[in-house]
Amino acid sequence: MKTLRMSSYEEIAKNARLAGNILKTISNSDRSKILYKVHDGLKENSAAIEAANRLDLQISKNNGLSESLVKRLDLFKGDKFETMLQGIKDVADLEDPVGKIKMARELDDGLTLYQLTAPVGVILVIFESRPEVIANITALAIKSGNAGILKGGRESVNTFREMARIINSTIAKFEKETGVPEGAVQLIETRDDVSNLLMQDQYIDLVIPRGSNALVKQIKSSTKIPVLGHADGICSIYLDEEADLEKAKRITLDAKTNYPAGCNAVETLLINKKFPNWYEVLLNLSNEGDVTVHVTEEVKDAYVSKLKELNKYSAKIASKTVDINEEQDFDGEFLSLDCAVKFVSSTQNAIDHINTHSSKHTDAIITENEHDAELFLKGVDSSGVYWNASTRFADGFRYGFGTEVGISTSKIHARGPVGLDGLVTYQYQLRGNGQVASDYLGAGGKKAFVHKDLDIKNITL
Amino acid sequence: MKTLRMSSYEEIAKNARLAGNILKTISNSDRSKILYKVHDGLKENSAAIEAANRLDLQISKNNGLSESLVKRLDLFKGDKFETMLQGIKDVADLEDPVGKIKMARELDDGLTLYQLTAPVGVILVIFESRPEVIANITALAIKSGNAGILKGGRESVNTFREMARIINSTIAKFEKETGVPEGAVQLIETRDDVSNLLMQDQYIDLVIPRGSNALVKQIKSSTKIPVLGHADGICSIYLDEEADLEKAKRITLDAKTNYPAGCNAVETLLINKKFPNWYEVLLNLSNEGDVTVHVTEEVKDAYVSKLKELNKYSAKIASKTVDINEEQDFDGEFLSLDCAVKFVSSTQNAIDHINTHSSKHTDAIITENEHDAELFLKGVDSSGVYWNASTRFADGFRYGFGTEVGISTSKIHARGPVGLDGLVTYQYQLRGNGQVASDYLGAGGKKAFVHKDLDIKNITL
Structure with missing residues (x-):
């Protein structure tokens, strides 16, 4: 995870796309392994994170932030830090959301169509100030095989930066072992960055704003990228x-x-x-x-x-x-x-x-x-x-989703409480042995399609 | 289906939303029945449609349209008209895409969560000049319980208008019998209408452009409504x-x-x-x-x-x-x-x-x-x-989808060849007998959730 300032926004988005292309091919066990390493890295460096967090708290107090808001920034209040760490392992241990067979259909002898879940690709997540969210989103993105671009609230910038440094160096350290590339998670800092990134629809596949209603609406009107938004709860x-x-x-x-x-x-x-x-x-x-x-x-x-x-x-x-x-x-x-x-x-x-x-x-x-x-x-x-x-x-944990990306009020892609399945889409795989369309009815040929649905329980690819 | 000119764009969109709310509750047999009636209405009035179509062909020739384009407008070439009529019945006979149970989970004794397919709501479809598309989209929209706002190419406007008149009066005639409301399908005519409708994100849930790459891109940049787009086939x-x-x-x-x-x-x-x-x-x-x-x-x-x-x-x-x-x-x-x-x-x-x-x-x-x-x-x-x-x-018929809404190059909601399932989304139904969250762990109570998945094959609601 890099704290990118000098790079152009296109470069950030392009890096994410390249990382996403690699992440897509990495096994569940390697994706889970790097999350355990990230867990260990954050745990070992808790003193440095706590120091950065104290700095954020002090600055916020000096700036006259309300006590309740300052409390939300405090990563070491009660067991918040331990809960955050445990959350990373919990996500790592979830069932693999990628490569699940959703449909299998024989089109003809030796020509079989499969519908499988696949990562969305590159997600841009914009979230409020609570610093523990960075660990949560990192875990969700990597587990689901997506590259993530993360933008947190300004009030936690020092905590974010420290955690980003640790996550980043951990991913780099184990890149050879797990294959998870360094650009898998990138952190950006200023509000300006977001508006520029929202124009990178060539590289970014989904924007997930986790914040106020006004923020979600503003994002929806300034991007061609699909937005998984939580508008309101009326x-x-x-x-x-x-x-x-x-x-x-x-x-x-x-x-x-x-x-x-x-x-x-x-x-x-x-x-x-x-x-x-x-x-x-x-x-x-x-x-x-x-x-x-x-x-x-x-x-x-x-x-x-x-x-x-x-x-x-x-x-x-x-x-x-x-x-x-x-x-x-x-x-x-x-x-x-x-x-x-x-x-x-x-x-x-x-x-x-x-x-x-x-x-x-x-x-x-x-x-x-x-x-x-x-x-x-x-x-x-x-x-x-x-x-x-x-x-x-209406809540991801109560629904039994294991984790919650957010609650969507969008009508397509993902609705209501969203678990890891909100971070995947699907692909069609067609496996043949040389078939061509022109042999079949409708494209000049005489062969008819079989269209026989197969029981997906008995299939492993 | 009304040819609306005087109404404001908001009114068109609002009418569609109201119609969609009703369509959502109508049984599959009534949705299919009105499609058979529409089929009959178009068949009985084929002479009037043919006259309108000849007028469009004549105007296009006078305007110097290329022969191959004029051919695309000709609804009575070969068996095109009969194929169009048969297509309406084929869609009517498909399995109901609405209300399919996709997941069922016992959260606790007598508290069961279901995920069911549901219509998207209101779809705005923008398509090229081939006049038979109006019948196809009408069938797809009604079958999937969606209200449709349809915009066809200018070159077929007389054919569209005549078919719209027939479809509209048929739906009105059988409204009492089938419950399908008159506003279920609305036709708009000028290019200007589209840009105004693209601003009605409060009422319209999905835009489906079926046309050039440039059209799709232009629509994506001018609306907050999600776009199911087919950009290119590289x-x-x-x-x-x-x-x-x-x-x-x-x-x-x-x-x-x-x-x-x-x-x-x-x-x-x-x-x-x-x-x-x-x-x-x-x-x-x-x-x-x-x-x-x-x-x-x-x-x-x-x-x-x-x-x-x-x-x-x-x-x-x-x-x-x-x-x-x-x-x-x-x-x-x-x-x-x-x-x-x-x-x-x-x-x-x-x-x-x-x-x-x-x-x-x-x-x-x-x-x-x-x-x-x-x-x-x-x-x-x-x-x-x-x-x-x-x-x-890569084709809906070859994949065995029965019908094809289009081929999507979007990454979320629907990818590749899109059948009727591209026109539905899902809802969560929770059926209880008085349960409250505060009795359960995580919200102040002591009860644990069961989270037992049920076999959806054995469930009818």
Whole structure:
């Protein structure tokens, strides 16, 4: 991993492409071996990394960065450094994502078509300040046979530089043994570099921004390279007429309060007017979860009068019930203990709201009615569609992916929580013994194709 | 299908999104049924379509269009119209591409995750002048549950308009019966419309340009919407040191001459210097296939002196052997009976040339040496990597896809020949009975995930 400043951007991208071409041919055991060496190198040099990290922390404090942000930069808080190191070994030990046979088809005697997973090639990853991400991305890129160009946040530059130096020299040291080339991972430092690299669509195959919504949008409009973006997490839960009240209370409380800053936290509640005792759900959110509900006029009128009727309207509830701003509250993330609430008149109505306002992340229906559930699961256009479960399950580790590249709100290539499979694509291999198209029907010949699918379980190439 | 002129571009895109949301929920049998109705409608109105087509042909002739181009516009030449009609029924009869289970995993008791194919949503297809394409794209879009916005070439505008009118009124007539909404397919007419639609990334999910390389590039640089593009077909064949001479002769002749204008025709021959009798391959191409070889100085010297030595150097061969223009001949398509030829010194050398110059379409190695073949298949970064077979096999029908959306040279989403699976993406469905994340490890709870993969063959949802 080089800290490149003098080289042209085209040279960085071209180096990555050359490294990617080599990485593509390296065995899983060699890719895993170099990750173990990188692990060892970082572990042995922890003192130097810690010194660089302390420098970053000091500079950030001097620059008046907020305490919570400074905390995110601290690589040696608790067991963060050890967790980072373990993460490298965990990725190394995962099943090889490259060369998996996805389809095999006999086109004719001795002419067989295979579809196999293959690395995407060169990925450009832009991420925020947490310095442990560099180790994570390095592991993911090499394990999946991709060359990576990495751009981290400015606040961690000294930590990055030190870690890059170690990773780089480790890869170089073992290049002969593992075949993994030095240019496999390259670090760039300034914001300017990114905009120039975004023009290298000849060499770079995929951009993965891990940062703010604004960053992702800006990147999408300034490049021809495909972007695997995580835009927003505007998740909704729809409480159907036949929702189970206890499930509704438990799931909404979990989805809103378990980690409100998470992109899989719920931001909007859509309540079917005919759902009995729906107000208990809001009451539970505010009383148990300290949640402020942002309600439409219709909901407010019904809610307040109902609570007064039942003698449940308290000063706390009054303070936790505010008027919604319809212009924005359905189209953005609160990322806090706040939730937008409105009535809908049917499941279809809820689907229409979600398809218009959600960010295609994860949306759930709570109901005991199978027909409505199936309609919802089929009609909602998001990467995750849930029935009677919390939106918080939208997560690579919970899905069992072993690792998580990010959560995509793109609609193609990779959707939702993305594991290593988001860093591979596929190729078609055709293995013959001299066949030509002109012998076959459609290209001048008389032979017909067989097109017989083979059981991929029995095939090794 | 509406011929929209007055509506704003946003309205067109928004209508498509609304139609797509409905299409997503419609059963395969209803999607197929409307295609049969469209088939019948076009068949019954063939006289009106033929009149419109004759008008287009007349205008094109008056405008001085070349005869071969005018021929492409003629929808009633031979059995073209019947083939087009049959194509609609063929697509209708294909297996449903939507709702296929690709993965099923038990996360815990009663909490199961499914990965299912789902329509991409709204696709914008821009295609050249052949009028039959409108029927093909209509069938593909509806079958895969997508709303389509279609833009055809100006030269066929009258035929398009007439077919659009018929398709549109057929869909409207049977909307109650099949549920397929009128906005499922919309036709736009002028070039200006496209550039405005390319800005509707909020509503349109995928752009598929089927036209020139320049068109694809221009579209990629003017939109944030992902583009499924077919850029170029710069295909190479590498003749290894251990190539079988007969296979080499047959395959190169087929790959170059079976259909030179095809994107899967070979454009570059890379010859290992140590391949004995390599000159027989060039001789065969020129003598049997009338191919002009564009050779490097090194190849020319060796070729001419060898042929003279063997008394095989004729006037015809002399006229079919020209100096290569290295600046351009390795980086573009001839699309004619021409082929660039150079020597390489190893398989790795050939791989490097291909990864630098090819358009990542399809490349082949001819060899009897398994080690070199495997190195080539692993090292070349193209959508199709072939061993001892002609590049002309790169085709959706030959691959057994039933239909072909196009041939993609993009690296993600869909590569190579693209069938209906290029028009679908996937969603994750999570089906539970009230589970919340905070009960599980990692989110505050004590329960562990099970992560047990289920056999998808036994599952119907």
